[in-house]
Amino acid sequence: MIMFSKFLSNIFLCLSFIVIVLFTLVLSAKKPDKKCTMPRGRSCTALTPDEMRDKDLGSYFKYPCAGIGCNFYRPYCRLCTKDPSKVNKPYVECPSCVADAEKSLNETTEGFECYMPRSRSCTSLVPSMTKALGLGMYYQYPCRGNGCHYMEPYCRLCVVDRMRNAAPYPKCPDCVL
Secondary structure (H helix, E strand, O other), X not given: OHHHHHHHHHHHHHHHHHHHHHHHHHHHOOOOOHHHOOOOOOOHHHHOOHHHHHOOEEEEEOOXXXXXXXXXXXXXXXXXXXOXXXXXXXXXXXXXXXXXXXXXXXXXXXXXXXXXXXXOOXXXXXXXXXXXXXXXXXXXXXXXXXXXXXXXXXXXXXXXXXXXXXXXXXXXXXXXX
16 A cells, blocks of 8 residues: 555656646747737738838837837837838837748738638628629728728728729739639
């Protein structure tokens, strides 16, 4: 009986050690930087237009935000420079997560305009009568110009097939059926 209780206590001690090690590893794991993921669903970094990215500028969440670059699209979005040696503006340097987030955005942008916003995508909201006319809809933010603000401020009306409809809307992305 004594041998059996010693055996159980050794097993319990080993399991306790394993649990403590795993718990420490989980807690020490690198968490994503909230500056590049906030606000949820429509982060400042994800909303940075391509024109700004091409000029080596990015944006991140900062609340409260005061100073140069603040209030970029939203009161809590701050414009920043990814490479201070290339940009002659007095913007603050972007946190490292901006470049990481943009890399992952570039890898996953294939067809994202057909699945955004996540709750009810613009593409899924197209009425059957609109589809019958050869028109579709996709997500674009910010949206300006012909076809914008159809049903939602970030949904753009588009032409699926120019042979069926010559409306002055842009051509739909390939993911719009």
